[in-house]
Amino acid sequence: MLKDRTVMAVLAAKDINRAKDFYRDKLGLEPSDSMEEDSLIYTGGNGTSFLIYQTENAGSAKNTQMGWETDNLESEMEELKGRGVVFEDYDFPGLKTENGVATNDWGKAAWFLDSEGNILNISQRT
Template identity: 55%
Template sequence: MLKNSELIAVLPAKDLGRAREYYRDKLGLEVAEETPGGLVYRMASGAAFLLYETSNAGTARNTQMCWTTADIEAEMAELRGRGVVFEEYDLPGLKTENGVATMDGERGSWFIDSEGNTLCLTQQT
């Protein structure tokens, strides 16, 4: 039954007002719905995510959400123009150049939102 259900990602925020401003000003996203549980954002693809307030925000060190794009450089340029800073990594199996890592079959870039969540862009190659 789950395969027929709507899926929504959930991200923590220490300060929901600050998060709303970041997602609007830096990522160009508007809140689609305000619920008692938080702020819902809906993508044109039908995907959605919820930002909810909790003191646990920013504690995860893993990628929490990723957008797939056809042109990672264009997306990064637009986001950089809005003030988003992309992470640079030099780890075993993961090295970025100008914010982009090339992996088997895909390219990826990561940034940290105002709440400490690690978000990414990915492009299939």
């Protein structure tokens, strides 16, 4: 069943070339494959991957769409900031960031937008 299958996240992009530039220049990622002309597949660790495809619906979600887990959140944030990534600040019931970082019993996390308005995050478990 599905519990034993590889999972692939899917993100939307209004401009696939702009998205490709963002993921290369800001996140240091190169596509590993393509399913069709207006799509890109990126491979991550432990058999994970994500697909970006071109659609006019990009950037319409108001929730975290994909994230990476790290062993050192602050170090990752500094490297990404050095590449021009801007971290979001939130103040919602149950979620408040300080200097872009939310902390709770689970760990800590930070969020940023990609070039297409997708909400991405990095997190570190306690």
